Amino acid sequence: MASSSPAPPSESKKPRGKMADWFRKVLSKKSKKMPTSAESTPSDVSQPSSQDDPPRMGLSSAVSSTPPPPPEGTTSNAGSSSSSSSSRRWSKDYDVCVCHSEEDLVAAQELVSYLEGSSASLRCFLQLRDATPGGAIVSELCQALSNSHCRVLLITPGFLRDQWCKYQMLQALTEAPGAEGRTIPLLAGLARTAYPAELRYMYFVDGRGPDGGFCQVKDAVMRYLQTLS
Structure with missing residues (x-):
C-alpha cells in the first residue's frame, strides 16, 4: 500500500510575511480615514513643570497688596511738619523784641502785657525788665x-529824639534788612510825615486805633511765626 505524501501548500494562501504587510497597510488606511478630535490635545491641560520653573502668579498675587503700616516710632509728614515748625520757633529765646525810648516805658509795658497775655502767649523782650544785670x-x-523772631519799634516823638533809639532801629534793620514782616513799626502820636525815612519802604501800624494798634501788632507777629512751618 503506497504511503500518501503530504499535500503541497495551496498557492492561494499567502506567506506570513506578506500577510503582515497587508495587515499593516489596512490599519494605516483606517487611521488616515479617522478624523482627528479637537479634544485630543486640549490647550488648557496643565503640563507638569519642573522644579526649576518659577511658580506662576495667580490673580490675587498679581494685584499689589496694601503696604504695611509704618513701624512704631516713626512719625507722619503732618507730625514732622508740626514738630519742625515748633522747633524753629523755639530756636530763639523771644518772639518779639520791643524797642522804645525811656519816656515811652509805660506804653511799652502795656504792649508787652497785651502780647504776653493774649492767647498766643508771645515771648517778649523788654530791655529794662529782661536785660542781664551788669x-x-x-x-x-x-x-x-x-x-528774637520779630522786632517792634514803638515810634513816638521821644523815639525820634533819642539817638539810642535810632541805633536800635538801625540795628533791627541790620538783623532783618528786607520787608520780611520781622520789623514792625508802631507809629504813635506822630503824623505820617514824621515817619522815619529809613522805614519808608515798610508799612507801619497806626497806633491811633482804640487799642493803640496792639492787636494789629500781634497779628503781624503771628503771621510771621506761621511762615516758620
Missing part, C-alpha cells in the same frame, strides 16, 4: 535782637 547795654540789645 551786662553791657549794647551787647544786651544786640543779643536780644538776634535772639
Whole structure:
C-alpha cells in the first residue's frame, strides 16, 4: 500500500510575511480615514513643570497688596511738619523784641502785657525788665535782637529824639534788612510825615486805633511765626 505524501501548500494562501504587510497597510488606511478630535490635545491641560520653573502668579498675587503700616516710632509728614515748625520757633529765646525810648516805658509795658497775655502767649523782650544785670547795654540789645523772631519799634516823638533809639532801629534793620514782616513799626502820636525815612519802604501800624494798634501788632507777629512751618 503506497504511503500518501503530504499535500503541497495551496498557492492561494499567502506567506506570513506578506500577510503582515497587508495587515499593516489596512490599519494605516483606517487611521488616515479617522478624523482627528479637537479634544485630543486640549490647550488648557496643565503640563507638569519642573522644579526649576518659577511658580506662576495667580490673580490675587498679581494685584499689589496694601503696604504695611509704618513701624512704631516713626512719625507722619503732618507730625514732622508740626514738630519742625515748633522747633524753629523755639530756636530763639523771644518772639518779639520791643524797642522804645525811656519816656515811652509805660506804653511799652502795656504792649508787652497785651502780647504776653493774649492767647498766643508771645515771648517778649523788654530791655529794662529782661536785660542781664551788669551786662553791657549794647551787647544786651544786640543779643536780644538776634535772639528774637520779630522786632517792634514803638515810634513816638521821644523815639525820634533819642539817638539810642535810632541805633536800635538801625540795628533791627541790620538783623532783618528786607520787608520780611520781622520789623514792625508802631507809629504813635506822630503824623505820617514824621515817619522815619529809613522805614519808608515798610508799612507801619497806626497806633491811633482804640487799642493803640496792639492787636494789629500781634497779628503781624503771628503771621510771621506761621511762615516758620
